[in-house]
Amino acid sequence: MNENIDSQTMVKILKALANPIRLKMIALLQEEPKNIYALSKELGLPYPLAHLHLNGLKKLRLVKEVRTEQKAKGLPSVKYYAPSEFQLILTPDNIRKLYAKSRRKK
Numbered sequence: 001m002n003e004n005i006d007s008q009t010m011v012k013i014l015k016a017l018a019n020p021i022r023l024k025m026i027a028l029l030q031e032e033p034k035n036i037y038a039l040s041k042e043l044g045l046p047y048p049l050a051h052l053h054l055n056g057l058k059k060l061r062l063v064k065e066v067r068t069e070q071k072a073k074g075l076p077s078v079k080y081y082a083p084s085e086f087q088l089i090l091t092p093d094n095i096r097k098l099y100a101k102s103r104r105k106k
Contacts, residue, residue, distance in 0.1 A: 007098050013060050013088070021045070021053050026062065026083050033066045033080040054081065062086060 005013075016022055021043065028034060028042055040050035057063040058081075066082045 029083050033082040035078045035080050
C-alpha cells in the first residue's frame with residue numbers, strides 16, 4: 001500500500017474499485033489501450049456514462065492517458081488510456097497505520 005495515501009483517498013479508491021463497470025474498464029484497458037468511444041461500445045454504455053466512470057478512475061490515478069491521436073484536422077484529438085500501475089494490499093495492520101496517520105494530522 002502506498003505510504004503517501006491518506007484514509008479519505010483510500011476510501012475513494014476502494015469505492016471506485018467496488019463498481020463493476022470500473023473494474024471492467026480497467027480489465028479492458030489492461031488488454032490494450034483504448035479510447036473512451038471504444039470503451040463505451042465494448043461495455044454497452046452510453047458515452048456520457050462511460051466518460052463519467054473513466055474520469056473517476058483518472059482522478060484517482062488508477063487510469064492514465066498513454067497517447068493522443070489527431071484523426072482529422074480541426075476535430076478534437078482522440079485520447080487513449082491504460083491502467084496505471086497500482087497495488088493495494090489491505091491488512092488489518094495497514095488499515096491501522098493508515099488511520100493512525102490520519103489521527104496525527106488532526
